[in-house]
Amino acid sequence: MFGTRYPLQRYVSYSGLSSPYRSFVSNISRLVEPATYEQARHDPQWVAAMTAEITALEENHTWSTVPLPPGQQPIGCKWVFKIKYKADDSIERYKARLVAKEFTQREGIDYKDTFAPIAKITTVRCLLAVAAVRHWPLH
């Protein structure tokens, strides 16, 4: 959420490192997750990630653009940038996700009900106990 709060370069001097190790270290510190759109908009990789996210949202018909109705207050949104790593620490992809700012929503106006039921843990145990006896497969 905050990018790299304490970038490596602030604490480490590269001058004492051997040349292959130096290139490795500088490669790590270059990979900074931007905190804001302003920081990300100059990097083509992040721009591509944002375009992909917008395309996905538009394909799902998540929104339509309309003029702001008079007297209404729009809620905010922001970009969250994340580098996804594979298990061997190589980069899988650059991911940009658009999130709404829930704290700008007001109860009764922007939303009514938020409750979503979740399973009681007793139900889970009960299900497992029955599944064990009846030899049901679990997925």
Added chain:
Amino acid sequence: MLPPPGYRRQGENTVCRLHKSLYGLKQTSRSWFRRFSCAIQEIGFQQSRDDYSLFTQVRGDSITIILLYVDDMVVTGNDEKAINDLKAFLNSCFKIKDLGPLKYFLGIEVARSKIGITVCQRKYTLDILEEAGLLGAKPAKVPMEPDLVLTDTGSAALKDPTRYRHLVGKLIYLTISRPEIMYSVNTLSQFMQEPKLHHLKTAHRLLHYLKAAPGQGLLFPSDSPLHLIGYCDADWARCSITRRSVTGYCTFLGKSLVSWKSRKQTTISRSSAEAEYRSMVAAACELTWLRYLLKDLGVSHPGPAKLFCDNQAALHIAANPVYHEQTKHIELDSHTIQERIQRGEVKTAYVQTGKQIADLFTKPLRSPAFHTHLNKLGVIDIHTPT
């Protein structure tokens, strides 16, 4: 919603009207649940009335069950084909990944063998220990000093109460697979408001106990019958501050422990029989709910559920709808148990105090008694070499 940065074209003053949920909206989880439950009911699944996140489909002898936990789910049933059809449907509708046989659910490790299914939270326990810096701690035999009664005074207030709250919060989640720490965790959580040094010490003492067997968990044996048994107990005036009693009960499905509770009662009882009676009522309610739930899971339960109590007076109050001088102040709703007994849903029986397993949920026990009860709960450590 304001258009995202970079989306707005020059000079336009438009906003985005949301038709669907976006990450971060307050109602995101709700709309996801609604969409899922509508889709699943369209293909013939029934939402359970006893746990809204449980969906079942019965076709003749075949039964398929889905248990939903936000975006995590367990699918089971006795019909492989129906399960595969369901998976294909879920994949086409929601792009849900099939992770194969259940191994993890909500951070709980699930393992299966011939003797049954085990659940444990080994990794979670180790994470808690590591966070508290107690990975190398000396193991303790029992979770709490026997007969310890915690009070709210006696030592200095903690400078950083958030850490205590954080720790206790994590321990509460750990009780999912560790019923034996339920009483201790419940006691510790009563001091969240203003934790003192001795509360933290007690919490650390509990961590020492966890260190002894982090991989301990519950076993659901496959050779178990499917009838409900409950044990209820109370400890009268346990809380020295409010003089309230503690309810403790646990319920079994055959040999498998499925639910338990340790809780301070909301009213003060005049006698130990009254405290026991209240805990009996709580246990009877739980058993009734479990009966309904079992029905949804396709398990018939013809006979009454057995409820064991070690207090003769409480058993008498429950059995005879007679007006007693000592019980006239007990709230009317408590007497639902008499109705349940008459209807044959619950049957009460006496158990000796020494064999009362629910003792574990009402007070900190000494080592031999603690471990005898623990064995009966079906708690095992699958990580110990045998």
